[in-house]
Amino acid sequence: MKFSTTLLVAFTLFKVAYSPAAENWPQWRGPDASAVVSSGNYPASITEDNIAWKVELPGRGCSTPAVWGDQIFVTSGIDGSDGVVCYDFAGKEQWRHLFGPERAGKHKNGSGSNSSPITDGENLIVYYKSGTLACLDLAGKVLWESNLQEQYGEDTLWWDLGTSPVLVGDLVIVAVMNDGDGFLVTLDLATGKEAWKTDRVYEVPKECDNSYTTPALSSDKKVIVTLGADHVTGHEVQTGKLLWECGGLNPAGEAAQRTIASPTVSGDIAIVPYRRGEMLTAIELGGQGDITGTGKLWEVPAKAGDVPTPLVNEGKVIVLSDRGDLTCLNIESGEELWTAELPRGRAKYFSSPILANGLLYCLREDGAINVGRIADGYEQLSEYNFDEQCVATPIPIRDQLFIRGSEHLFLVR
Numbered sequence: 001m002k003f004s005t006t007l008l009v010a011f012t013l014f015k016v017a018y019s020p021a022a023e024n025w026p027q028w029r030g031p032d033a034s035a036v037v038s039s040g041n042y043p044a045s046i047t048e049d050n051i052a053w054k055v056e057l058p059g060r061g062c063s064t065p066a067v068w069g070d071q072i073f074v075t076s077g078i079d080g081s082d083g084v085v086c087y088d089f090a091g092k093e094q095w096r097h098l099f100g101p102e103r104a105g106k107h108k109n110g111s112g113s114n115s116s117p118i119t120d121g122e123n124l125i126v127y128y129k130s131g132t133l134a135c136l137d138l139a140g141k142v143l144w145e146s147n148l149q150e151q152y153g154e155d156t157l158w159w160d161l162g163t164s165p166v167l168v169g170d171l172v173i174v175a176v177m178n179d180g181d182g183f184l185v186t187l188d189l190a191t192g193k194e195a196w197k198t199d200r201v202y203e204v205p206k207e208c209d210n211s212y213t214t215p216a217l218s219s220d221k222k223v224i225v226t227l228g229a230d231h232v233t234g235h236e237v238q239t240g241k242l243l244w245e246c247g248g249l250n251p252a253g254e255a256a257q258r259t260i261a262s263p264t265v266s267g268d269i270a271i272v273p274y275r276r277g278e279m280l281t282a283i284e285l286g287g288q289g290d291i292t293g294t295g296k297l298w299e300v301p302a303k304a305g306d307v308p309t310p311l312v313n314e315g316k317v318i319v320l321s322d323r324g325d326l327t328c329l330n331i332e333s334g335e336e337l338w339t340a341e342l343p344r345g346r347a348k349y350f351s352s353p354i355l356a357n358g359l360l361y362c363l364r365e366d367g368a369i370n371v372g373r374i375a376d377g378y379e380q381l382s383e384y385n386f387d388e389q390c391v392a393t394p395i396p397i398r399d400q401l402f403i404r405g406s407e408h409l410f411l412v413r
Contacts, residue, residue: 023397023398024067024068024069024121024397025065025066025067025068025395025397025402026066026067026068026118026119026120026121026167027066027116027117027118027119027164027167028063028064028116028118028164028214028393029064029309029311029352029354029393030354030395033216033217033264033265034264034266034311034312034313035264035309035311035352035353035354035355035393036311036312036313036354036355036356037354037355037356037357037396037397038357039357040356040357040396040398040399041357041399042356042357042359042396042399042400042401043371043401043412043413044359044371044373044381044382045371045381045382045384046369046371046382046384046401046412047384050412050413051410051411051412051413052400052411052412052413053090053091053410053411054091054408054409054410054411055087055091055093055408055409056407056408057074057076057085057404057405057406057407057408057409058076058078058079058083058085058096059076059077059078059079059083059102059113060076060077060104060105060111060112060113060406061074061075061076061077061111061112061113061114061404062105062109062110062111062113062114062391062392062406063075063076063111063113063114063115063116063117063164063392063404064116064392064393064395064404065116065117065392065395065402065404065409066116066117066118066119066124067395067397067402068119068121068138069121069138070088070089071086071087071088071094071138072086072087072088072089072402072409073085073086073117073119073124073126074086074087074117074404074409075113075115075116075117075126075128076111076113077102077104077111077112077113078096078098078102079098080101080102081098081099081100081101081102082098082099082100082101082102082112082113082126082128082130082132083096083097083098083099083102083113084096084097084117084124084126084136086138086140087409089411091409091411094140095139095140096140097136097140097142099126099128099130099132099134099145100130100132100147101130102128102129102130103128103129103130103131104129105129105160106159106160107159107160109350109365109389109391110159110160110162111129111160112128112129112130112160113128113129114129114160114161114162114212115127115128115129115161115162115163115164115165116164116214116392117164118164118165118166118167119138119167120167121138122137122138123135123136123137123138123143123167123189124136124137124138125165125167125172127164127165127174128161129155129160129161130147130149131147131148131149131150131155132145132146132147133145133146133147133148133165133172133174133187133192134146135172135189135192143192144191144192145192146187146192148174148176148185152176152183152185152197153178153181155178156178156179156180156181157178157179157210157212158179158207158210158258159210159212160212161212162212162213162214162260163175163176163177163211163212163213163214163215164214166214166215166216166217166224167189168217168221168224168237169189169221169237170188170189170190171186171187171188171189171195171237171238172186172187172188172189173185173186173215173224173237174186174187175200175211175213175214175215175226175228177200177209177210177211177213177226177228177229178209178210179207179209179210180209181201181209182199182200182201182202182209182211182228182229183197183198183199183200183201184197184198184200184215184224184226184235184240185197186237186240196239196240197240198235198240198241198242200226200228200229200233201229202229202230202231202247204229204230204250204257205250205253205254205255205256205257206255206256207255207256207257207258208229208230208250208254208255208256208257208258209228209229209258210228210258210259211227211228211229211258211259212258212259212260213226213227213228213259213260213261213262213263214262215227215262215263216262216263216264216265216270217237217265218234218265218268218285219265219266219267219268221237222236222237222238223235223236223237223243223285224236224237225263225265225270225285226263227259227262227263227272227274228259230247230249230250230257230274231245231246231247231249232245232246232249232263232270232272232283233245233246234285234287243287243288244287244288244289244290244291244295245289245290245291245292246283246287246290246291246292246295246296247290247292248292248293248296249272249274249275249279249281250274250275254275257274257275257276259274260306260307261273261277261304261305261306261307261308261309261310261352262309263309264309264310264311264312264317265285266312266331268284268285268286269282269283269284269285269297269331270282270283270285271310271312271317271331273302273304273305273306273309273310273319276306277302277303277304277305277306277307277319277321277322278301278302278303278304279299279300279301279302279304280299280300280301280302280304280310280317280319280329280334281296281297281298281299281300282296282297282298282299282317282331282334283295283296283297284296284297297332297333297334298333298334299334300329300334300336302319302327302329303319303321303323303325303327304319304321304327305319305320305321305322305349306322307322307348307349307350308320308321308322308349308350308351308352308353309352311352311353311354311355312331313355313374315330315331315332316328316329316330316331316337317329317330317331318353318355318360318374320342320349320352320353320362321349322348322349322350323344323348323349324341324342324343324344324345324349324362324364324370325339325340325341325342326339326340326341326342326360326362326378327339328374328377328378338376338377338378340372340377340378340380342362342370342372342380343368343370343380343383345364345366345368346366347364347365347366347368348364348365349362349363349364349365350365350391351363351364351365351390351391351392351393351394352393354393354394354395354396355374356396356401358373358374358375359371359372359373359374359381360372360373360374360378361394361396361401363390363392363393363394363403364390365389365390365391366385366389366390367385367386367387367388367389367390367405368383368384368385368386369383369384369385369386369390369394369403370382370383371383371384386403386405386408386410388405388406388407388408389405389406390403390404390405390406391406392404392405399413400412400413401413
């Protein structure tokens with residue numbers, strides 16, 4: 001580890017100085033799930049010299065850590081069990097907890113810990129491929145534990161469970177979209193007991209009902225927006241009532257149109273990639289009933305990415321393809337504003353792009369991270385390779401950058 005007593009003191013002072021409302025990363029893609037940080041001074045170049053430390057992780061996982069205060073929460077397999085570890089900002093382990101047996105990943109880029117943890121500053125929610133869903137306090141005490149597969153049926157996804165829980169007020173929402181079956185289930189945050197459950201089943205071609213996406217909340221947090229089974233749906237958060245549904249995402253009825261990249265909500269618009277990233281559509285929220293014919297503002301062919309989730313900033317949609325193509329579109333019209341191509345490699349982009357005060361971070365599966373500046377186009381600034389598999393999304397926080405690899409957690413300053 002490369003840190004000193006001076007650095008530890010600096011971290012301690014920083015802990016006191018930061019603003020909790022603005023300086024936490026409570027879930028995958030950040031405080032408002034936008035993947036955008038509007039201010040700060042983040043590294044435009046990554047070298048060995050500005051890697052403050054790296055710590056070896058106890059097992060494999062692909063989840064993006066959650067950060068609150070001076071605590072970093074990382075889920076992974078640990079000695080054959082589902083586990084979660086808490087580190088401080090000096091990279092020192094504070095505590096760990098092991099649950100039941102791990103159900104290991106099937107895909108070479110997957111794991112039993114693909115789902116990212118989420119916290120509200122008091123509670124930490126973790127979810128695993130085994131079906132275990134649990135709530136802990138930030139000191140590592142388990143408040144409740146459940147297993148969704150034991151309660152509601154086995155996981156029948158063709159590949160590894162990828163959706164992350166959504167926390168809104170006193171509710172924990174999980175999308176379960178299996179082969180031949182789909183539903184949303186919501187648990188009470190305090191007790192872990194079911195608040196509501198609603199089926200989400202559509203007649204679709206083979207594998208199309210397999211969805212690995214994470215739902216998004218409307219800007220007022222009253223509607224949960226979910227992508228899967230060739231449909232986007234809006235359900236009422238408090239009751240699970242279906243408010244609207246938008247189909248037409250697979251008009252030719254093709255098989256194997258499973259969904260991985262998640263929807264992104266900005267204002268009253270949901271940006272939705274489909275057809276394995278070959279198409280992109282914008283859906284206006286707030287409709288009623290079947291809005292297939294009326295709810296789409298636009299839909300265009302796009303190199304949107306099968307896996308990376310789009311981001312929206314200042315009325316512009318930025319999408320990253322699995323191969324490293326960047327496309328920027330106007331959110332109101334779908335008009336293409338600019339395109340760029342990241343440095344090529346044999347590996348693909350499974351991590352979603354992050355924008356931190358104008359700097360775009362795109363992390364490739366082989367550990368290569370490309371940093372560029374976004375203005376009227378894309379300007380490549382630097383490239384660095386962490387030399388291990390990287391699937392989790394980077395975390396920009398307090399002018400620093402966390403990178404979670406398959407073997408290590410890195411802090412870049």
